[in-house]
Amino acid sequence: MNTQEIDFVQQSFALVFARKADLAERFYVHLFARIPEARAMFRGDFLKQKTMLTTMIAACVKKLDDRRTLQELGEQLVLVHAHLDLGQRETEAAKRSLIAALRDVLGADLDRQTEAAWGRAIGLVAGTMTRH
Ligand code: HEM
Known part of the structure; x- marks a missing residue:
């Protein structure tokens, strides 16, 4: 991701942050x-689950902007989901659901460039969410 794409994601997330419970709900x-x-x-406490998300x-x-840490976070995601045997369908659904949730919360603030940048960001991390 280039610096501008990273800025788009970080700035829009700053707007979402105050409403992160809504974001999780919509996701x-x-x-x-x-x-x-x-x-x-x-199976666990769903309120807690939303906070973890x-x-x-x-x-x-x-x-x-920190490839190494990002990769480690991706690996954590693989680990916490490993027992669920998620595949391409679920990974794709997660990407689309997060974009849709951002749209619900941000409305017009999720412009096309910002949405595209989020698509790239999610691809980087969630691409490694599953092993297959
Ligand atoms: C944007 C993508 C996703 C992110 C960032 C994410 C994040 C997380 C996190 C942080 C946890 C908590 C792990 C822990 O207990 O420490 C978790 C658990 C879980 N996730 Fe995801 N997740 C994503 C996508 C999905 C998808 C697509 C599914 C299912 C189709 C899923 C199902 C679950 C389940 C069932 C748990 C609970 C596991 C358990 O308690 O046994 N997640 N997820």
């Missing part, structure tokens, strides 16, 4: 609409 609404069976995979997104957004 799961979109994810479960795309993959209904995913709902039953979550936004904490992970925040950590990735902060480290977009």
Whole structure:
């Protein structure tokens, strides 16, 4: 990602940050609409789950210019999802759900350039979310 793309993602995430609970809420609404069976995979405290999701997104957004740390975060994602046997379909659904959630929260502030930059960012991290 170039510096401008990183700026787009970081600046838009700064706008989202105050509403990160909404972002997580919308993410799961979109994810479960795309993959209904995913709902039953979550067995723990869902409120806590939403916090873990936004904490992970925040950590990735902060480290977009640090390949090594980003790769480590990607590896963490692989590990926490390993037992779920997620594949290409789920990875794609996660990308689309996050973009859709950003659109829900940011509205017109998610312009085309910002959306494209998020697409690249998600591709970098979530591309490694699954091993297959
Ligand atoms: C943007 C993509 C995603 C991110 C950033 C993300 C992030 C996370 C994080 C941080 C955790 C918490 C791990 C822990 O307990 O420390 C988690 C758990 C989990 N994720 Fe994801 N996730 C993503 C996509 C998905 C997708 C696509 C699915 C299913 C289709 C999924 C299903 C789960 C489940 C079921 C758990 C709970 C695991 C358990 O407690 O057994 N995630 N995720």
